[in-house]
Amino acid sequence: MSARYSFLSLISNALNGQTGWKPAWRDAHPKPTYDVIIVGGGGHGLATAYYLAKEHGIRNVAVLEKGHIGSGNAGRNTTIIRSNYLLPGNEPFYEWSMKLWEGLEQDLNYNAMVSQRGIINLIHSDAQRDAYARRGNAMRLAGAGSELLDAETVRKMCPFLNFDNARFPIKGGLMQSRAGTARHDAVVWGYARGADRLGVDIIQNCEVTGFIRDNGAVVGVETTRGAIRAGKVALAVAGSTSRLTRHLDLRMPLESHVLQAFVSEGLKPLIPGVITFGMGHFYVSQSDKGGLVFGGDIDGYNSYAQRGNMPVVEDVLEGGMALMPMIGRLRLLRSWGGLVDMSMDGSPIIDVGPLPGLYLNTGWNYGGFKATPASGWCFAYTIAQDRAHDFNGAFRLDRFRTGNILDEKGVGAQPNLH
């Protein structure tokens, strides 16, 4: 087992030539049976395993990952954490996630580089200011905090923005100063290490190829490393949800889409926090390494390819040029694509069922990273207690049947528009 990291362990390992470090988690082999199997070794799956063991004492748990942990969306996102939602079904959940982020590193004994550098959603019109004032009030009611900034304040904070764009002049912003960024890979590694230390088996290169059924109930999984039985099977596989539930003859309220992200060459500190330009479909922050990390809309068509196409690259870069023309002097270092689970109302699903023994965590759209701690925490609660916690009470699978949809953006059942 990996020892606790401390100043003392740093010193002692420095003195013995760095020979005392152990792997942060074991390379576990599958046992024939577990209490809970979590399919998907991304941030959400590993966080679920960690909180199952820590909060609910369920330690006979396996996390199955088809590749290596954190190789899907957990390693492909733009690392932004925030709780600036509007709807009462969403905002308390994301605020709980924000609170967990704030204590995450002490809890996990792992440096996840959580950096609360703030987020500004830019305002370009009176109507948008009204909408953001309402959102800011909703955030305050949930304890998330928010500030409505005027144009002069935004200008002082971000003098490099194009304030006088003829189409979208900047009139102010909605700020959440507790928002920021975290080191995405370190979040995965921290949860993996934390879960491993509590006895969870993390099994990599183990792809689920089917389910073991007994009398309608799900009682285990078929994998590339053999059959594994379990009392409960929990899916946290984001854009791969439909291809797993197909084995169970279930159709999901999901479409899998591709979302691209970009990083520039490294620069000295330039961007103070996270800036979102909703009208131009562009958002940007700066990594601790110095690269500008930015993105925009999803490509907008069903895709399992984990790579996108040029029209969106062009659209995102045009948005960047409109917002901060100096970006034109930068070289683009990399772009990549992730496979996102777009739900029909733009909100996630954390629920029991729909079959006995099955638990679902999906529908994170393009915003799953910020939700990682609360998603794991709530999914662990839902698996352990066989019912939803208040924080994920609105994330029901049957909300589409009952009409209680959570459409933050109000665009209807059209996943490529959320």
Next chain:
Amino acid sequence: MRIPCPYCGSRDAHEFAYLGDATLTRPDPAAPDAAEAFHAYTYLRENPEGAHREYWYHANGCRRWLVVTRNTKTHEILGVEFARPSTDEVPA
């Protein structure tokens, strides 16, 4: 990604707008199971990995609705036809 429009020829995907799954049929609202059928029609999707029949609108071209069959794993276009077959004829 380029889409071979039957009217305009091969065009960049930039010219097209995407609607989604073209295999769905609007249910009969008078049927006894209409509520359940509309739930499935509105919200549930096959979401296949592989061949997918889907609606694209050639917004910056002939402004015709197309049904494109496309591999969602590779983005390869496997077939394109007009969404309304009765107007398939291309004028001479």
